[in-house]
Amino acid sequence: MSDFAPVLSARFGKKNSSALATYVADGGYESWKKVLAGSKTGEWTPAKVTDLVKASGLRGRGGAGFPTGMKWTFVPPKEKRGDKPVYLLCNADESEPGTFKDRILIEKDPHQILEGMMLASFALDVKHAYIYIRGEMVHGAEILNAAIDEAYAAGLLGTNVLGSGMALDLTVHRGGGAYICGEETALIESLEGKRGHPRIKPPFPAVSGVWNAPTVVNNVETLCCVKHILDRGADWFKGIGRNERNTGPKLYCVSGHVEKPGVYEAPMGIPFRDLLAMCGGMKGGRKVKAVIPGGSSAPMLTGDEMMDVPLDFDGVAAAKSMLGSAAIIVMDETTDIPKAVTNIAKFYAHESCGQCTPCREGTPWLHKMLKRIVAGQGKKADIEMLMQVAGQMGNGMTICVFADAAIAPILSAIPKFREEFEAYVAKSASPGFEQAAAAGITSEVAERTAEGMHS
Amino acid sequence: MAKVTVDGRTVEVPGTANVLEACRAAGVDVPHFCYHPRLSIVGQCRMCMVEIEGVPKIQASCTVPVRDGMVVLASSEKALSARNATMEFLLINHPLDCPICDQAGECKLQDNAVAAGLPVSRTVEPRRQFPGYDRTDIGPHVIADMTRCIQCTRCIRFCNEISGTGELSLIERGGHAFVWTHEGKALDNEWSACAADVCPVGALTTKEFRFRKRVWWLDKAKSVCDGCEIGCNISIEHRDRTVYRFLPRVNLAVNDFWMCDYGRFRAEELNGNDFTRPILRAGGKARETHWGEALDAVKAAVDAAVAKDPASVLVLGSARLATEESWLLAQLFKGTVGASQVEFHPDLGPERKIKNPAVPGGWLVGREAAPNSRGAEAAGVARAGKGSALARLLDGSYTPEVLYVADAEFTSRVSDPKFVEALRRAKTLVVHGRRTNPLTEAADVLLPVASLAGKEGTFVNVLGLVQRFQLAIVPPPIVRTDLEVLLHLGKRWGVFDPQWTARAVFERMKGTVPGYAGLEWDSAALAGSDPSASPTSAYDVLLERRLSNPAEILASAAEARGARAAGGEK
Structure with missing residues (x-):
């Protein structure tokens, strides 16, 4: 694992990392251009993008860990949905206590998200995608809007994207400050302008979501992963991670009594012990008393239970908790x-x-x-x-x-x-x-x- | 159709029904709060929990569509303990102020606490209060008390989906959430009291009925609203010869589950009679008398006039009379006496509307301010048009010897002294009256009659449906019903027998009155559904067993939902 190089957070440290110019200089939007060009020749089809995401084993980074490619296939095919549009919603309503990975992705590398959304929109035949951003993230919303303006100006979004004939619009919608709006159906209700009340399921959003149209809701980090899968291929993605079911790079939000709390990128399935070492160990060398491995919604584990747990969806589930949004809250022995x-x-x-x-x-x-x-x-x-x-x-x-x-x-x-x-x-x-x-x-x-x- | 087995009983229900409806069709009462057959499904009270075979988690039955072959365990231990839990959660913050709450006795929270709750309380925490949002007027008829609210949102959905006025909304969030009007606007629509009807608890009550009577003392009579030609089915709720309120009775063809505020709050208008004896007026002096003298005077005047000229007697019927009464009026004056002019004047009033998905257009509209113009016409009383006798009387081209007004309130114009002055030109003015108005004040012979609550008969509504209304309260002694007055009067010509009841008249006339052939007085079609045990439980299994058409309600609810789904509404 020592040869792991950060993927999602690779550009975080760069100067002006949120600007289009630096993003393009680092090879950004190559996949988007590649796919658009390929769509004319038939080299790239929506199905091919979906298959690639499926093959990568990417699972949703928002908390539930549902396979992203499979979620996409739940959208009814064109002949079944008629003239109803498909919507892609990027869930940026990051409010789970202990979670702060999407925020840094938004603020440090917004074009990465946009490219992921563009590619997902291509796969899903989306003409209008939305980013539902947590109301408190005013700065993030400004950065996203600036990035979207740049993308429109560069012809990466609009009615005729890069001359391909494809139309794609992207809109940022700020939430009103409710945790529940991160739940995908509450997010949909909120986007429609209603109270953020989760809907009864079924119907699931893939069939009837925002404005009763088929809708896919994906987390910020998930969409970022899509970009990298298109960049480097499904096999590369699958090569990272503990096993076939838990693949890819992962951002871990470590908070609590560690020496250096923060967002850390590591291969999916890194043992807690190793992650703790990356964070410089426990504060003052104290003992780990308890850990919440996946945001405040996840069952608490004791320090002893936690130490060797591989931090991926199945690994944490086996320890009777959940990885959730990978918000790891570490509490030492002084904690009440x-x-x-x-x-x-x-x-x-x-x-x-x-x-x-x-x-x-x-x-x-x-x-x-x-x-x-x-x-x-x-x-x-x-x-x-x-x-x-x-x-x-x-x-x-x-x-x-x-x-x-x-x-x-x-x-x-x-x-x-x-x-x-x-x-x-x-x-x-x-x-x-x-x-x-x-x-x-x-x-x-x-x-x-x-x-x-x-x- | 789908075959569903509930607690071992298999029933067939429409494919668009939900599990709650299937349970009710199977005769298994699943307690609930937020479900209502006419409102969208929100599944948020979590009271109707059931187990479904093959589904690991417990389910709110109203949110699950039926599947063919589904097996529902509505009374399993898991289901019952889930309902126990929901009841406990609902009660930890409820004020439990039943002794001072008007809803007590017809409260779903009480009913379900007994049916599905535990007899113990485990909470010691302070109960939630809503200072400033309790016992507060939110409209002309409705008072809100949010400490009692269980956030089922039925009232919000009523205002959004039925009245379409959308006054109410949830404010705040979570444990602080409460229902209130938008930005201080009033809950003021034509059906606002229905929002209190659908409220399962005492959070919304009507100002008019508040603190008037404990509901368990009320007797109920099946009746029909006489406020307009729609003929909403109502329950007259009364006690000790006093009417306290009207509640709508379910009638899918007419008023569905609703009635308008105008009709509803006519209830107490039915109480009281200004006249307790017949009154004779001569030379400007009025004196009370007995029925014999009064009716003899009427006969003498009519006989004398007819002997001169049959056209000199003008009989004004009314669209407010029962068909039986109109028939007697026509039989007596047109048939026996030979008076040539027996007519009634339909009184156009403000437009009344009732939402009903069974009606093309979705709304049933009433334009006439009286319930029975169609029945009067069918019974042989002519609908007055241009050149009617009354019109000629008003323009001065005709002066009758005897003017017989069978209803002192046959038109709203009776409050106009000029109108009455014109009628008064008749030599003898006979009036059936209950409340003092310029016309009764002008009458030579005033015959005191009972209100709608004091009589029975049938009305023919705007759709042509014959609907029967029943006696609620016995009128004061000496006061008679219009029917009795006409029977006694007819006896003087040897044609009627005062022993006849409304039913006897109905049987006599039904062969000849259009629209009445083949009808049975006792039939459910005429009587409509029973009054509900409470306005909110109107839609329960117990009532459905007594309804003539439980399957229809079920089917209509499922159908409406199917239509909503097809229309793409959520």
Whole structure:
């Protein structure tokens, strides 16, 4: 693995890396030109691009790890979809706590994304593609828009791209600041101008997505990979990674108690131990206590469980967690796990869209209970109740998997670090009903005032 | 069609039905909140959870389309515990203020808590409040209390998909989400109270009915709204001879699930009678009398006039009378007495509309302000046109000896003193009346009659459908129904028997009145569906068992959804 050279992040360190000129100087848009030219001679067809992506074994980098090429084939063929257009949406609503890889891709190398989108649009017969970018990423949206302007000026986008007769438009849409809009159907609703409520599936977006037209939603990093697959071939891509099912280069977002947190590129399936070494090891040489390997939605693993886990979709799944967006949150032995879990629970209580009852009511309930426990007002029975309440929120109880994400940290942390939760309730003075309620009321009122929800 | 097995019972349902509808077709009640046959499927209350064989995860039955051969476990332990969970989540923040909530007794949250909830509460956390968004007026008829809301969004979908006015929306997110009007605008559309109807809890209630009566005390009578010619099927909800409210009854051919606010809030107008005895007026002095004297006076005046000239008696019927009453009027005055002029004046009012997917165009429109012009015409009372006797009376070219007005409110013009002055030119003015108006004040003989709630009969609506309305409250003593007045009057000519009921009249007339042949008084076609146990549970399995046409509702819901899907709507 030592001979691995960064692919996705190769240009991050360069001066003016977001400019078209430097991108082209580094061989950018060669694949796009190649494919467009080849489409006239019949050398390149949409099916050929799709097959190449399929053959590469590329799996979606947004979290679920679904094979990208297969996702593309779910779009009904022209004879079935009639005159409905196909839309490509680039999911740049990166909001999973601990994840910051798409942001750097956007800010440092936007043309890489655009080229990936152009190639995907060619494969899918897309005439108009959108980048749905997280509302808070104002800077990123400016950079993307500048890059798109450059691409239009260079004839890489427009009604007659590079004289090929193909039309392609690209639009950046800024979100309104909701985590749930990263869920692909909520993203679609939001793009349509509605509340970001996940849709009931089926129909899946590939059949009926934005404006009821077939829609493919791909993550930023996934689309970047597409560009490199077209550049260097499926075999090259497949050659990187732990095995046939987990291929390609991968960006890992490492945060927490490591010496040098940040985005690291490594071959898919690098063992956690090696990644930790790349980050300069643990801060102060302390011990790893717990790791969340895939963003806050992923079940927590203990340091011992984590050390030799290969960081790819199947490797982390085998350890009963998930790679997700590869946001690796490392916590050392000084970490107070109940407080960390409370912090995560607060995030989910705040971000639930409010559509489904179990999630709308359950996430704040879990947060309130955890708050009570870490405030020293819990009872021993509360720990069991947390598990039970969390246990009745997931697994099909809600339209999307937000609730499953919200309960994962709780359901994994309590069994693994039960003694810490028990220590909190043991300290609890006299956890009477009235006191507990009183404590809850005060904190609730304070919180609401702070948030200015109902002034 | 698809064959679906629910808890061992196999039923055949339309291919566009969902699993919830299949369960109901199989007679298995799956509790739910957000599902409504006329509203789009959102699947967000998560109450209707069932297990489906071959599907690993538990499913919200309303969101799953049926498949042929599907096996549904609607009462498995997994399904029941999922519903327990949803009920628990719904109740942790509900104020549980049933003792002061108007919805109590017809609340889906109460019903489902009993049917699918656990008898314990595990939460000690403070309950969510919505200061400023509780007990607040959001429109002319609807009061909102968001602390009770369960965010099922039925009201939002009603305003988006049925009334098409879109006043309501979810504000905020997650546990803070609540339903409110856009930018302080009012929930003000012609059907706004239906939004309160579809609300399964006490979050939306109507101002008019709020705190008036506990719903379990109310008796229900099947009736028909007389506000316009559409003839929405209603339930008159009453207690102790007082009408408290109207609720729509489901009738897929007419009003579907809805009724307009104008019709609905006529309810309390049915209460009270200004006159408790017949009144005779002579020389500017009025005195109360008994029916015998009053009706004798009418007969004497009519006889004297007819003897001179049959055209000197003008009988004004009304499109507000039941067909039976109009028939008696025509039989008596045209047939027996020989008066040549028996007519009624259709009163055009503001246009009323009801959304109904079964009607071409999607909307049923009522332009006449009275329910039964078609029935009056069929019964033999002439529809007045140009050159009618009334028109001639008004332009002064004709003065009747006797003017018999069978309904003091036959037109809105009776409040115009000039109009009444013209009618008053008749030598003898006989009026059936209930409420004081310029016409009753001018009458020589005033015959006190009951309101719609106090009588029974049939109306023929804008579609030509014969619909029967039933007696809700017995009128005060001495006050008679229009039917009884005419029967007693007819007895004086030896033609009618006061013992006849509306049904007896119906049986006598149905052979000769167009549109009535072959109809049965007791038939479901005439009576329509039963009132629902509650406005929100109108669509439940219990009611469907009592409906004459449960399969139709199911099919129509599935069909509407199929049409939506084909139309590309989500």
